Amino acid sequence: MERTLILIKPDGVARGLVGQILARIEAKGYAIDALSLRTATADELSAHYAEHEGKPFYQPLVDFMSEGPIVSLIASGQGVIPGFRSLAGATDPTAAAPGTIRGDLGRDWGEKVQKNLVHGSDSTESAEREVGIWFPA
Ligand code: DAT
Ligand code: MG
Numbered sequence: 440m441e442r443t444l445i446l447i448k449p450d451g452v453a454r455g456l457v458g459q460i461l462a463r464i465e466a467k468g469y470a471i472d473a474l475s476l477r478t479a480t481a482d483e484l485s486a487h488y489a490e491h492e493g494k495p496f497y498q499p500l501v502d503f504m505s506e507g508p509i510v511s512l513i514a515s516g517q518g519v520i521p522g523f524r525s526l527a528g529a530t531d532p533t534a535a536a537p538g539t540i541r542g543d544l545g546r547d548w549g550e551k552v553q554k555n556l557v558h559g560s561d562s563t564e565s566a567e568r569e570v571g572i573w574f575p576a
Contacts, residue, residue, distance in 0.1 A: 440515045442472065443523050443560045444569035447510035449503065450554035452476070456544055457510055460557060463526055463540060469516040473574050478508050486572045500553065511573040520566055523559040530555060 447460050457476075464471065479487075484501045491497045514523060528539025532555045535542035540557055547554040560566035 440470075441517060441519050441563070441566075442513055442515040442570065443520045443566045444558075444573055445512050445514055445523060445560075446558040446573075447512075448554070448556055448558065449505075449507040449509055450547070451544075451556040452508050452510060453506075454544075456556065459544065460540055461510075461512075464512075464514055464523070467516075467522065467526060469514040469519050469523070471512055472515050473511075473513040475511050475573070476508050479504055481505070483572055487569060496553065503554065513570055513574060520560055520563065524561065527557050527559050532556070 445464070447457055451457060451460060461471070481501075484504050485492070488497065488501060488504075491500065516522070526540055528535030528541035528545075530541075530553075531548045532541040532545025533548045535545060535555075537543060541555050545554070545556045560569050
């Protein structure tokens with residue numbers, strides 16, 4: 440079964456939106472196969488965001504992701520990789536469509552710090568790589 444790696448970022452946890460976000464994933468019919476709440480390590484974040492290393496927003500992004508606990512989870516279901524990204528909405532929450540997690544619940548897109556609530560893998564290769572980072576073993 441197709442699976443994806445989802446993160447509820449520190450802004451989502453701090454704002455008390457974990458339940459609402461998980462409810463949307465479950466309401467869509469995806470299964471939650473693993474779930475964890477904890478503060479990410481520097482190694483996890485540098486591995487997770489390796490593709491963005493060197494970009495101007497990289498360090499602010501990693502700093503923001505280290506600010507507090509995050510929820511990491513593996514969700515599975517038919518088409519869950521594009522399906523969750525569709526539920527999440529556009530990267531910039533100020534541009535994300537209503538009905539999406541970022542569109543309904545997200546507000547902040549600063550010049551440097553992007554608080555867009557969630558991450559979802561963007562391909563099967565990314566999903567398997569990211570599952571290995573957040574849920575080794
Ligand atoms: P997504 O999270 O929608 O997959 P991404 O993988 O391109 O987006 O980027 C990862 C994160 O980096 C994103 O959630 C917020 C931040 N980011 C992306 N593009 C950015 C930009 N142009 N300026 C500032 N931050 C950006
Ligand atoms: Mg991405």
